[in-house]
Amino acid sequence: MTILLLVSFVLFILTILLLEFFEGYHVKQVENDLTATVKKIAYIMEEHGNNEIGLEIAWEIADKPAHVMVLMDGKKTYFSPGTKKSEKIPLATVLKDKELMKTVTEDKMVKKEMSLMGSQSNESRYENIIIIGVPLHMKGHQTGAVYIYQSLGVIKETTQQTTRLILLSAGIAIILTTIFAFFLSTRITAPLRKMREAVFEVARGKFDTKVPILTHDEIGELATAFNQMGRQLKINLNALNQEKEQLSSILSSMADGVITFNRDGTVLITNPPAERFLQQWYYEQGENGDHAAPIRVLELLNKVIDTEMEQTGELMLQGRYYVVVVSPLYNQQNVRGAVAVVRDMSEERQLDKLRKDFIANVSHELRTPIAMLQGYSEAIIDDIASTEDEKKEIAKIIYDESLRMGRLVNELLDLARMEAGHISLNKEPVDFKPFLERVTNKFQGLAREKKIELTVSLKHEIEWFEFDPDRIEQVLTNLIDNAIRHTPEGGRVEVVQKNRTHGITIDVKDTGSGIPQEDLPFVFERFYKADKARTRGRSGTGLGLAIAKNIIDAHKGQISVQSKVGHGTTFSFFLPRTK
Known part of the structure; x- marks a missing residue:
């Protein structure tokens, strides 16, 4: 439609201009011919004094359809032969x-278009003519004028023919333009329609969509560029998805929490550790909280936005210690937000506390025997012990304390090796009943001395079981010794063996003082002693249960404790079958 309207407008303007041009051109051409003819007639008549000869020559020069009229002395008129009466200009009209x-x-040439009124068969009519007059001089003075005139009807016929030809040409041009426009429109718009459909498909995410390349012109080049764009978009999108998945995997696998903030404190991105951190914060602040993150973190965020520098802080939440590092995120001009890395330092703090407690406990355990060794050694040096019995007693105390220090050091070394994973087990099939009775019989003397009943109970007899007998004997020795030491006179200690589907369970039960409820979770820790008031001479090092737990863990088993103050304690450990 655009092409048709444009071409039609141009053809319309061109037709108007051509019509105006050709109409004026024909009139001008006739005017020029008539002017030249009338000048020749006047010249010939002026050259020939004899009017008859001049008129004859003039009539020969004048061509149809022009008519010549000669006015002599303002009274007589002569017309060219063949001029009809209706075509003659009356003398009165001229005068x-x-x-x-x-x-x-005024003795000058005139040009004029006028209507000639004549009568023929008693009918009046008007006819448009063009008339040109020049003065006529005879014998040196003006004697009249020569007029030549011609009807404009011929010119109109010529103009009409020209108009018809121009209009015909314009119609043919419009028809050809319409055909060309539809052809060009089909050739251009058909690929563009397909390209538009392809663009919609690409907008829906189908980047494999291709536009057929039908031509090698600009549209074909556009189709080629579109297909290349689709392929490049797919490559870039796949690369972005891979980077996004990689970043998501990295964030999800991080042990530290990552929180991305906007400038106004809005949380944009979090990973699972950060979500747990925020959930703890939401739980702590309750339903009426109006902060998206802990206030300490938001304070660090504001400092980062103000100073554009990394900030570090600490906070405690739900009994856990966190270190928060907030770094700025930039756009092209300023800070657009920040990323906070939240690191849970609770285990590090606990390990640091355990390290300090370990040093304090070791120092505390060694201080008493060292002090006793130093004191009794000085007593010997200063000859405080006067008799041999006193010296032997002092020497025995020094010997016992040295053995105690040796046991402490050996147990520390064993525990360190076990916790480092360097424990080695020498498993072998063991006849369980004789093994259990042998270990228990070692304590029968101590039990009788304290008037305690020590028994062995086999709920389900088992002949052979595979384990490390030395290590399990160490565990049983520690448990039975603890049970006897914490059971008053007249009490009872029982060792019970039970079969399980996947192994065996050994229970060491006593009717002693029991362990307080708040101390039960810590009995397997190093240097932990539930009875803080008992004497050090018979209390042990506080490492036995920690060593026992490591031995059972090395056997892929479990050890547990149940106790109630005033009702006794039961230590149980489970050993799985190896086959």
């Missing part, structure tokens, strides 16, 4: 027309 009379009165 009354001031414009035509200027050839006589």
